[in-house]
Amino acid sequence: MTKTLILGLGNDILCDDGIGMRLAKDLQKLGTDTNFTPDFSFLPASIDGLELLEVMDGYDKVFIIDAFKTIDMEIGEIAVLGVEDLSHSIYIGSPHSLNLATAIKLNENLHYKIPKEIIIIAVNVFDTQTFSENLSPQLQEKYPDILNKVKEIIVK
Numbered sequence: 001m002t003k004t005l006i007l008g009l010g011n012d013i014l015c016d017d018g019i020g021m022r023l024a025k026d027l028q029k030l031g032t033d034t035n036f037t038p039d040f041s042f043l044p045a046s047i048d049g050l051e052l053l054e055v056m057d058g059y060d061k062v063f064i065i066d067a068f069k070t071i072d073m074e075i076g077e078i079a080v081l082g083v084e085d086l087s088h089s090i091y092i093g094s095p096h097s098l099n100l101a102t103a104i105k106l107n108e109n110l111h112y113k114i115p116k117e118i119i120i121i122a123v124n125v126f127d128t129q130t131f132s133e134n135l136s137p138q139l140q141e142k143y144p145d146i147l148n149k150v151k152e153i154i155v156k
Contacts, residue, residue, distance in 0.1 A: 001039040005059045005115075006154065007052075008044040009066040015132045016125035016139050020065040021045070023123075023150055035155040049098035053112040061117040063154050064100070067125040074124065076142035078149055081120040121150055 008024025011017045021044035028042035043055060056062050073079070086101035098106070100120075107114060123146060126138040135143060 001037065002060045003058070004040050004061045004063070005056060006040060006042045007055065007062055007064045008042070009047070009064060011046050012044075013131055013133055015127040015130040015134070016136050017067050017128040018133070019067045019123050019125055019135065019139065019146075022135070023065050023147060026147055027151060027154070030151065048100075049103055050106070050110075052100055052103050053107055053110065053114055056114045056118070057112045059115045061119075062115050063119050063121055065121045065123070065150060067128060068122040069125055069128060075126045075138045076146050077124045078146065078153070079122045079124070080153060081122060083118050083120070086120070119153075121153055123150075 006024050006027055008020035008022070008027075010020040010022075012021045024042050024044040027036070030036065041059075045051075045055065047055065068079070083101065083104055086099070104114065104118075125136070127136040130136075134140070139146075
């Protein structure tokens with residue numbers, strides 16, 4: 001069996017920024033009602049940089065669910081990306097705030113055993129700056145559909 005991690009990222013007190021964490025928690029609650037097997041692990045987390053490498057270490061496959069904002073897509077619309085899609089975003093501003101692409105590049109020297117298959121599920125959100133543990137109304141109304149679409153992406 002394939003050891004798979006569902007990693008929901010974000011900040012759950014910054015409104016829509018917590019969508020990844022919330023989806024990971026809700027997908028875990030679905031459990032046996034889906035095709036999730038015991039080989040699936042779920043981790044809602046507010047991490048970045050080298051911590052990403054640490055939590056991915058030893059998994060065969062990782063789905064990273066996170067928020068993003070673009071005017072080119074509807075609120076709640078989902079983009080499925082690979083690590084190669086992030087290669088233009090490699091930067092080192094501080095060792096405490098490395099993004100995924102930079103962390104993976106650094107891993108060439110660190111040798112964490114990260115999965116060959118990393119799928120990024122990016123949910124277009126409305127508000128990532130308001131202090132709130134709730135999703136914005138614009139995203140909340142679409143949440144059941146978002147949850148179903150993310151589940152379909154993972155179990156296919």
